[in-house]
Amino acid sequence: MFTNLRIFAVNHQKISSLHINTMCCCKIRLSLKRSKLHEPVGRKYSSLPGLIGNDIKSLHSIINPPMAKIRNIGIMAHIDAGKTTTTERILYYSGYTRSLGDVDDGDTVTDFMAQERERGITIQSAAVTFDWKGYRVNLIDTPGHVDFTLEVERCLRVLDGAVAVFDASAGVEAQTLTVWRQADKHKIPRICFLNKMDKTGASFNYAVESIREKLKAKPLLLQLPIGEGKTFKGVVDVVSKEKLLWEVNSDDGKDFERKPLLDVSDPELLKETIEARSALIEQVADLDDEFADLVLGEFSENFDLLPAEKLQTAIHRVTLAQTAVPVLCGSALKNKGVQPLLDAITMYLPSPEEHKYEFLPWYKGDLCALAFKVLHDRQRGPLVFMRIYSGTLKPQLTIHNINGNCTERISRLLLPFADQHVEIPSLTAGNIALTVGLKHTATGDTIVLSKSSALAAARRAGREGEKKHRQNSETERLLLAGVEIPEPVFFCTIEPPSVAKQPDLDHALKCLQREDPSLKVRLDPDSGQTILCGMGELHIEIIHDRIKREYGLETYLGPLQVAYRETILNSVRTTDTLDRTLGDKRHLVSVELEVRPTEAPSVVPVIEYAPGVSEDLLKVSQEAVENGIHSACLQGPLLGSPVQDVAITLHSLMIYPGTSTTMVSACLSRCVQKALKKADRQVLEPLMNLEVTVTRDHLSPVLADLAQRRGNIQEIQTRQDNRVVIGFVPLAEIMGYSTVLRTLTSGSATFALELSSYQAMSPQDQSTLLIQRRGST
Numbered sequence: 037m038f039t040n041l042r043i044f045a046v047n048h049q050k051i052s053s054l055h056i057n058t059m060c061c062c063k064i065r066l067s068l069k070r071s072k073l074h075e076p077v078g079r080k081y082s083s084l085p086g087l088i089g090n091d092i093k094s095l096h097s098i099i100n101p102p103m104a105k106i107r108n109i110g111i112m113a114h115i116d117a118g119k120t121t122t123t124e125r126i127l128y129y130s131g132y133t134r135s136l137g138d139v140d141d142g143d144t145v146t147d148f149m150a151q152e153r154e155r156g157i158t159i160q161s162a163a164v165t166f167d168w169k170g171y172r173v174n175l176i177d178t179p180g181h182v183d184f185t186l187e188v189e190r191c192l193r194v195l196d197g198a199v200a201v202f203d204a205s206a207g208v209e210a211q212t213l214t215v216w217r218q219a220d221k222h223k224i225p226r227i228c229f230l231n232k233m234d235k236t237g238a239s240f241n242y243a244v245e246s247i248r249e250k251l252k253a254k255p256l257l258l259q260l261p262i263g264e265g266k267t268f269k270g271v272v273d274v275v276s277k278e279k280l281l282w283e284v285n286s287d288d289g290k291d292f293e294r295k296p297l298l299d300v301s302d303p304e305l306l307k308e309t310i311e312a313r314s315a316l317i318e319q320v321a322d323l324d325d326e327f328a329d330l331v332l333g334e335f336s337e338n339f340d341l342l343p344a345e346k347l348q349t350a351i352h353r354v355t356l357a358q359t360a361v362p363v364l365c366g367s368a369l370k371n372k373g374v375q376p377l378l379d380a381i382t383m384y385l386p387s388p389e390e391h392k393y394e395f396l397p398w399y400k401g402d403l404c405a406l407a408f409k410v411l412h413d414r415q416r417g418p419l420v421f422m423r424i425y426s427g428t429l430k431p432q433l434t435i436h437n438i439n440g441n442c443t444e445r446i447s448r449l450l451l452p453f454a455d456q457h458v459e460i461p462s463l464t465a466g467n468i469a470l471t472v473g474l475k476h477t478a479t480g481d482t483i484v485l486s487k488s489s490a491l492a493a494a495r496r497a498g499r500e501g502e503k504k505h506r507q508n509s510e511t512e513r514l515l516l517a518g519v520e521i522p523e524p525v526f527f528c529t530i531e532p533p534s535v536a537k538q539p540d541l542d543h544a545l546k547c548l549q550r551e552d553p554s555l556k557v558r559l560d561p562d563s564g565q566t567i568l569c570g571m572g573e574l575h576i577e578i579i580h581d582r583i584k585r586e587y588g589l590e591t592y593l594g595p596l597q598v599a600y601r602e603t604i605l606n607s608v609r610t611t612d613t614l615d616r617t618l619g620d621k622r623h624l625v626s627v628e629l630e631v632r633p634t635e636a637p638s639v640v641p642v643i644e645y646a647p648g649v650s651e652d653l654l655k656v657s658q659e660a661v662e663n664g665i666h667s668a669c670l671q672g673p674l675l676g677s678p679v680q681d682v683a684i685t686l687h688s689l690m691i692y693p694g695t696s697t698t699m700v701s702a703c704l705s706r707c708v709q710k711a712l713k714k715a716d717r718q719v720l721e722p723l724m725n726l727e728v729t730v731t732r733d734h735l736s737p738v739l740a741d742l743a744q745r746r747g748n749i750q751e752i753q754t755r756q757d758n759r760v761v762i763g764f765v766p767l768a769e770i771m772g773y774s775t776v777l778r779t780l781t782s783g784s785a786t787f788a789l790e791l792s793s794y795q796a797m798s799p800q801d802q803s804t805l806l807i808q809r810r811g812s813t
């Protein structure tokens with residue numbers, strides 16, 4: 037077996053040439069505390085647990101543990117809540133690293149891109165595998181910045197459970213709400229970790245209350261803090277009525293004392309704990325009938341006698357049902373409370389087999405996996421992270437990619453221990469694998485054993501959900517991704533240093549798009565320039581920098597522009613005829629159609645056919661008709677921006693025999709454009725949700741500034757000593773806001789932005805924009 041196992045220890049020199057990138061970017065958080073750039077620090081990694089001392093037994097358990105012992109877990113939070121620090125502690129206590137990494141020193145394992153280390157920011161999520169008390173935990177550290185929300189969502193799709201990390205002095209913050217909603221959407225059971233309990237201003241009760249109020253969740257208090265802020269020393273385990281104290285002088289928090297609470301030594305704390313435990317038991321009994329029967333039967337006289345295990349099992353069920361969330365607390369930075377968090381992960385979050393996936397029976401044990409992340413490694417080519425739902429992955433296995441409709445071979449199979457990768461002979465369902473050798477698989481692709489296996493699964497799926505999935509093609513039913521890719525809100529031109537380098541730029545952009553589906557690249561039909569479209573200023577900056585660092589290309593970005601949309605306000609009916617003779621062939625198309633605004637929002641045009649349009653004709657030309665309509669709606673008549681919220685009804689269509697489909701599309705496209713031009717038109721602009729956290733002293737200048745930016749303030753909340761301004765502001769007005777806010781508040785404020793919707797511009801703002809655009813072209 038040893039011959040099949042090799043460790044790829046990736047040292048820091050390698051990292052810079054390996055995956056990812058080194059780039060400079062600005063962190064939206066305004067505090068400059070990390071402005072010092074760090075050289076990547078050399079760091080020793082221990083051998084993997086089980087690989088030392090010829091321990092073949094644990095070696096076996098490392099590769100394929102029983103499914104009940106697997107936990108696929110994500111860590112999600114608002115920026116800076118402490119996800120990376122918590123992950124570092126987790127890796128240290130699980131024996132995977134020998135020293136404690138620190139984001140402020142730039143030597144963490146999961147933030148392993150050089151830029152992440154330099155700036156202490158998580159950009160790409162990294163999967164880390166480790167073992168804890170006989171459990172295999174695959175942990176994903178996700179980015180907190182809103183520009184990378186898609187990364188978070190993509191990871192949530194493959195997880196069975198998540199830990200939501202909060203800054204205990206701030207409670208629920210803007211980005212927490214976003215990721216919480218995403219976790220709701222993917223039905224991910226969660227536990228909450230109130231981090232930074234050591235920080236001045238930390239408040240357990242305040243943070244719990246904000247979970248209740250803002251997330252509308254039912255917190256189950258499994259712990260109580262012993263002290264808060266500077267006096268924070270440990271926690272009380274409410275379930276077992278024990279106190280856990282970390283030694284004051286311990287520099288790594290590895291050793292801590294766990295003692296039962298006794299009336300003689302801790303009368304007050306014991307009383308408080310018994311009350312909290314009774315409240316917890318009542319809360320769980322309210323949510324779980326089986327537990328209620330137990331409590332009301334055997335233990336109704338005295339809750340105190342209820343064994344901890346019974347309560348734990350019930351909490352596990354309630355967590356899975358997502359009717360409540362267990363809450364724990366600690367301080368990752370000060371090394372307190374992380375080991376109990378690990379215990380809670382294995383105890384309360386589900387194993388893969390506890391998640392019922394409707395598609396599993398379709399495969400009957402054949403391979404089914406989702407590629408959820410692609411990284412480009414200069415030496416090994418693309419590395420694809422996969423969640424295996426069914427079947428087994430092996431090196432040299434030929435697999436079929438349903439999205440790409442292609443077949444390719446996995447050359448090697450690895451277990452992703454952050455920047456150490458262990459080569460393995462096979463990996464079974466429930467695990468997260470890293471594959472080498474797949475050249476065409478992109479993020480979000482569904483992987484199966486073979487084309488025939490996909491067809492067999494599609495037939496089973498078809499039989500099962502005949503009505504439910506009627507519109508989808510056979511194989512579309514099998515696609516797992518389900519991650520909606522938000523439309524980009526920013527774009528800019530990108531140019532290579534010389535025309536000769538254009539193919540290199542195209543290659544780099546193609547690779548980056550496979551990794552990151554939220555990056556869109558298109559060609560400007562008028563200028564022929566390449567256009568980059570992204571989710572935010574930081575996103576585009578990072579792509580630019582990655583092209584330089586990873587692909588050695590110095591590119592030039594045009595000014596960053598807001599991605600507007602257009603729509604129409606009234607119905608217009610029009611006709612068009614295209615009559616062209618090419619060679620000896622006559623192409624003749626005649627069309628009559630109507631464009632009108634839709635009632636419900638729709639990014640793509642809604643296409644309808646009037647009864648007068650011949651069904652036979654549509655059978656052969658429908659695709660060409662719809663291509664023509666879609667292409668017309670890509671460039672609206674006002675700004676050349678995509679047109680949305682329009683419905684198009686085709687009233688008549690005449691096609692002369694022998695006319696090419698290209699001519700049909702061209703005629704439709706021209707006719708739609710003509711109709712759009714005749715209609716009353718409206719520019720839609722991206723409107724952002726804005727949350728600014730600012731000290732009381734700086735509130736007035738921030739509000740005055742927002743008023744000038746067409747900001748619409750909805751609410752000003754009090755968060756401890758700070759004020760939180762919540763409102764909307766047009767994206768066009770908020771570009772470069774980090775610099776302005778830093779100046780206004782001496783670097784003491786933070787802000788978070790998220791796309792809310794596209795909204796109609798006022799006539800005055802619209803005409804100013806149009807004048808500006810026309811002036812600049």
Ligand SMILES: Nc1nc2c(ncn2[C@@H]2O[C@H](COP(=O)(O)OP(=O)(O)OP(=O)(O)O)[C@@H](O)[C@H]2O)c(=O)[nH]1
Pocket residue numbers: 113114115116117118119120121122139140156157158159178179180181231232233234235366367368369370
């Ligand atoms: N006082 C205190 N500070 C902490 C604690 N945990 C993390 N920090 C600090 O908070 C800052 C952010 O920590 P990170 O671990 O990078 O947070 P993150 O959530 O991973 O941040 P992003 O990846 O940028 O979203 C760093 O300066 C940490 O040292 C804690 O328990 N107590």
